[in-house]
Amino acid sequence: MKYLFLLGTAMTVATPAMADDAAGEGLDPIVVTATRxxxxxxxxxxxxxxITRDDIERTQATTAIDVLARLPGVAVSPSGGFGQPASVFIRGADNAQTLVLIDGVPVNDPGDVGGGFNYGALTVGQFDRVEVVRGASGVLWGSRAIGGVINFITARPTDQWTGRAQAEYGWRDRRQVSGSAMGMLGPVGLTLGGQWMKGDGYSAFDERLGGTEKDxxxxxxxxxxxxxxxxEGxxxxxxxxxxxxNYDYDNTGADALNVGLKRDALGYANVRYSGLDNRLNARLGYGLTDTRRISDDAVFGPYETNGRVERVEGQVSFAPVEMASILIGAETExxxxxxxxxxxDSTSIDSIYGNLTLRPLAGLTLNGGLRYDDNSDFGHKTTFAAxxxxxxxxxxxxxxxxxSYGEGFKAPSLYQLYTNxxxxxxxxxxxxxxxxxxEQPFAAGTGRFTVTYFDRKTKNLIDYDLANWNYYNVGRARAQGLELGMQVVNWQGFDVNLAYTYLDAKDRDSGARLARRPRSSFYASLDKSWDLGLKLGADLRVGGGRYDDTANTAYLDGHAIVGVRGSYSVTQNVEVYGRVENLFDEHYEVVRTYGTPGRAAYAGIRVKI
Known part of the structure; x- marks a missing residue:
């Protein structure tokens, strides 16, 4: 009843009246990730x-999990505090079925269990923008994009030097400092930035169950x-x-003196050409990702994995006429x-892909594409999308x-094939x-309301067999559901965001629900700004119940988390802010026996030049 009351209150408070202002910025942004x-x-x-930089600062988000948990169709599942394993499920797809990019370069880890990405140690202070594509994107982005693509993008150089810096302090001695600068140094555009964060944390083994050691x-x-x-060009x-x-962790249903390390490094280089009045664009690129993971168990000792991915890719797009364009690319990894x-061990995959875009009528855009993958271990596969x-x-x-319609193909990871x-x-x-x-815009274009139905069937989904201590293929899985979203941008100083997801994700052979996927989730936020520089906001995050195991024997109840925040512009370039997370100190778990943060307060300052 408490969850229903909070949800209903949030929807009542957050529903705006019609607006008479001009359309706010950001409701029809330019996106790169969906079409390359x-x-x-x-x-x-x-x-x-x-998610823009303004969104990140308005909500005072600190980590990738903070940002992604606010989106429709996305469920997060952290196993403890910062640094520790955290999974993201897009429309019920496995964590390893989502491709993660940083500045367009894939960073999925071959040393991860499924070749996925661990979001647990990723902060967002260094990023200027996050783009999330829900649904199969394998034709353009390759075999790891069955569920979708998440692209974390750093700021681009500007003609004039600009910069920003931020410092924050809060609950359990958590401190963070970040900064970045961008501009021109002669003919060279530069962007530089960094972030540091440290804190005492909380016990990964749920403190309400007796955990006392802070991780x-x-x-x-x-x-x-x-x-x-x-x-020129x-x-x-x-x-x-x-x-x-570096982080401490527990993994045995009790306090433990385990320590871990997660290190990611990537580098990239591109040569780009644009000509014929921007109707012809080409790119030749190289990307290198290197990862290292150490889980040092206090009893059994360290387990270390190292992963490395090298990619060379080329891409050409050409628009011979205004109503048609074609994109062709090839890559080897x-x-x-x-x-x-x-x-x-190692593996390689060579791919070619193409996409045709047609605009036969005003306002109508059609896309169709094919991809051919040749995997050195599992042969070739052709996939289609439209x-x-x-x-x-x-x-x-x-x-x-x-x-949209999309097909996906994902080979088993090196970890799943070759570890013990x-x-x-x-x-x-x-x-x-x-x-x-x-999608229905309203309020003179400052708001939009979206309803989406999705359905995905997967064959040979890979899971872990606890009885035989190895991996196996689930025969058939299906995820279908409904997403509702509403966003209002700067309507008389108000910003509103609503996101609701209903998900039915099951093993079609056994009938069991897929583990750690909540059947329903809801997020609502309301922010108000005044001309004097004051901003106040609140949000509500409701997570539905979920099973923690594939056999559906361990059920975790749902939860409702309320947060409040505020900021004040001292000058045009200086802003102070603060927030309280989990205002009512809700006790909940999203992974069985693993803790989640209680009531926490933070305060900070931002400076922009």
């Missing part, structure tokens, strides 16, 4: 969410980018990102993996219809999914 080319959202047939952490991150125009850019997190128990977006009519309140728990008889995962949505 800069494209307005109204021309994209897939479901896309864009602290320290995180460091740095990024840089340089770009230069070689001749021809540019080159190089960049990199590095992060390292080699993965390597080893651990300190003697496991060592989507369309139709803006019906003109004006700020013209509705948008979207529909591996099983080499695994088959690749395959999927077919579709969705359809309606």
């Amino acid at each position: 080319e800069p494209t307005p959202v109204t021309q994209i047939g897939q479901s896309v969410s864009v 602290g952490f320290e995180s460091k991150a740095a990024h840089g980018r340089a770009q230069v125009e070689l001749v 021809l540019t080159a850019d190089v960049g990199g990102y590095w992060t390292k997190a 080699k993965q390597k993996f080893d651990d300190n128990y003697g496991s060592k 989507n369309g977006a139709w803006v019906i009519g003109e004006g700020d309140e013209a509705p948008v219809l979207r529909a 728990a591996g099983f080499r008889a695994l088959d690749p995962e395959t999927s077919k999914g579709w969705d359809v949505s309606v």
Whole structure:
């Protein structure tokens, strides 16, 4: 009853009246991730969410989990505090079925169990933007994009030097400092930044169950980018990102003196050409990702994994006429993996892909694409995708219809095949999914309401067999559901965000629900700003109950978390802020026996130049 009351109150408070102001910025942003080319959202047939720097600062988000938990169709599952394993499920897809990018470079880890990404130690202070594509995106992005794509993007250089810095302190001695600067140094555009965070943390073993030992952490991150125009139309850019997190953890249903390390490093270089009045664009790129994980158990000693991925890719897009364009690309990728128990192996995949875009009518955009993958261990596979977006009519309140279909193919990870728990008889995962949505702008374009239905069927989903201590293929799985979203941007000083997801994710052979996927989730936020520089806001996050195991024997109840925040602009360039998370000190778990933070308060200062 408490959850229903809070949910109903939030919806009542957050529903805005119609507006008479001009349309706010950000409701039709330019997105790169969905099509690999800069494209307005109204021309994209897939479901896309864009989190800007303003959104990150307004909500005072600190980690990737903070940002992603606010989106429709996305469920997060952290196993303890910062630094410790955290999974993200997009529309019920496994964590390893989502491709994660930093500045467009894949950072999924071959040393991860499924070749996925651990979000537990990723902060967001160094990023300027996050783009999330929900639904199969494998034709353009490859085999790890069955569930979707998440792209964390750093700021780009500007003509004039700008910079920002932030410092924060709060609950259990958590301190963080971050800063970045960007501008021109002669003909070279530069972006530089970094972040540091350290805190005492809380017990990964649930403190309400008796955990007393705090599991602290320290995180460091740095990024840089340089770009230069070689001749007219021809540019080159190089960049990199590095992060390292040290953390304590528990893994046995009790306090333990375990320590861990997670280090990610990536580098990239691109040569880009744009000509024929921007109708011809080409890119040749190289990317390198190197990861290291150490889990040092106080009893059994350390387990270390190392992963490395090298990619070379080329891409050309050409628009011979205004109503049609074609994108063609090719890439080759080699993965390597080893651990300190003697496991060592590698694999490679070569791919070509193409996408045709047609605009036969005003407001109508159609896309169709094919991809051919040749995996050195599992042979070749061709996948297909198609989507369309139709803006019906003109004006700020013209509705948008979207529909998409996509196929997926994902080979078993090197970890699943070659570690001491591996099983080499695994088959690749395959999927077919579709969705359809309606977006209705309102309030003179400052708001939009979206309803989306999605359905995805997966064969040979890979899971872990606790009885036989190895991996196996689940015959068939299906995830279907409904997403509701509402966003209002700067309507008379108000910002509103609502996101609701209903998810039915099951093993179709056994009928059991897939583990750690809540059946329903809801997020609501309301922020108000005044001309004097004061901003106040609140949010509500409701997570539905979920099973913690594949046999559906361990059920975790739902939860409702309320947060409040405020900020004040002391000057045009200086802002102070503060927030209280989990205001009512709700006790809950999203992974059985693992703790979640109680009531916590933080305060900080931001400076912009």
